[in-house]
Amino acid sequence: MSPSNRRSFLARGVALAALPAAASLTGGAFAGTASAETLPDYAPVPPSALGPALNEQGYYVGRVEKNLYWVTDGTYQAAFLTTREGVVLFDAPPTIGHNLQRAIDQIAAANGVSRKVTHIVYSHHHADHLGASSLFGKNVVRVGHAETKRLLVRDNDPARPVPDVTFEKQRTLRVGGERINLAWQGTNHTPDNSYIHLPDHGTLMLVDVVLPGWVPFYNFNLNEDVPASIAAPAKALSYPWKHFIGGHLGRLGTRDDVVVYQQYITDLTDNVKTALATVDPTPYFTKYGDNAWAGVKTYLDAVSDYAAAPVVKKYTGVLAAADVFTASHAFIILESIRLDLGYGSQIHP
Known part of the structure; x- marks a missing residue:
């Protein structure tokens, strides 16, 4: 198997490992119903979205x-x-798991430095980014936002030990002559998502907001605060950095990646507003009569599809999976501009 094919195969396997097993949730009801012939086709992934090949252990x-x-x-x-x-380790995704220590060992052996993890910095509380934290034992200083600690206490997950050191607004962590600037600038993807800036290394880590080379995950990355998440990339660009770590997929990001993402979201938001002013709700509610939810669903689906279509066309070949998730992002942004911003809201006379 070629390195590129191996990379794609392993990435698909990791993606599956990160999701619940559908058959186990349904008693196997879906077994055997899908095939290459029945599954939808999507645009090829642009080579620019792909990262380096993985090694035999499944990491790079x-x-x-x-x-x-x-x-x-x-x-x-x-x-x-x-x-x-x-x-100092930044996040511990369970899909990478024990490969985190293998990667550290590889670098330590090559450079003659310590392999011992003394600190783990948490970007936010989600299990898909912290679920391997417990692998590093109890004698590690874990650092995170105060809200991260509160949420992890609530979740009571032994795989994600609570932070030992917390901060409210900002904190400079100094370890072994290195400095790491941590900041909380309000809710975005989650209430506790932090900006991790390494000024001496020209790097910013902001997880689950911009995924370099790709559109966001389903339903606008499941962001808990949509307006703040739309604003977060501008805050990221206010820092001086050259390298961007977004927490997902196969490559590092650049400032240009963040700018392209901003334009994608701006185009989609503008098209949602156009769609709200263009798509007539009358036929949807007329057809379904007393079934209000059917009318609402079909109307909002139509608005989302109308808004997404030109964005899919513009960004196919530019951002991977533009044709996969853009309509779902359009729906979330549509609901946000209606409910958070009051766009299109009318008072009955």
Whole structure:
């Protein structure tokens, strides 16, 4: 199997591992119903969206800048900083799992530095980014936002030990002569998602907001605060950095990636407003009569599809999966501009 095919195969396997097994949830009801002939076709992934090939263990580790490194399994990303006092790990996705330590060992052996993880910095509380934290034992200083600690106490997940050190607005973490600036700038993807800036390494880590080379995951990345998530990339660009770690998929990002993402979301938002002013709701509610939810669903689906179509056309070949998820993003943004911003809201006379 060629390296590129292996990378694609492993990435698909990792993506499946990150989701519930459908058959186990349905008693096997869906078994055997899908085939290559019945599944939909999507546009090819642009080569620019793909990262480096994975090794035989299913990961890639590479230098970001100086003694800062990143790790990916093709679907998730983490990073680590080697210092004279040990290793600072940024996030611990369970799909990478034990490969995190293997990646650290690989770099430590090559450079003659410590392999011991002394600190883990949490970007936010979600299990898909922290679920391997417990692999590093109890004698590790875990650092995260105060809300991250509150949410992890609530979740009571032994795979995600709560932070030992927290911050409210900002904190500079100093380990082994290195500095890491942590900041909370309000809710975006989650109430606790943090900006992790390494100014001496020209790097910003902001997870689950911009996925370099790709459109967001289903339903606008499941962002809990849509307006703030739309604003988050501008805050990211206010920092001085060259390298961007977004937490997902196979490659690092650049400032241009963030700008392209911003334009994608701006185009989609503008088209949603146009669609709201263009698509007539009358036939949908006329057809379904007393079944209000059927009328609402078909109307909002029509608005979302109308808004998404020109964006899909513009970004196919530019951002991977533009044809896969854009309509779902349009629906979430549609609901946000209606409910959060009051766009199109009318008072009955």
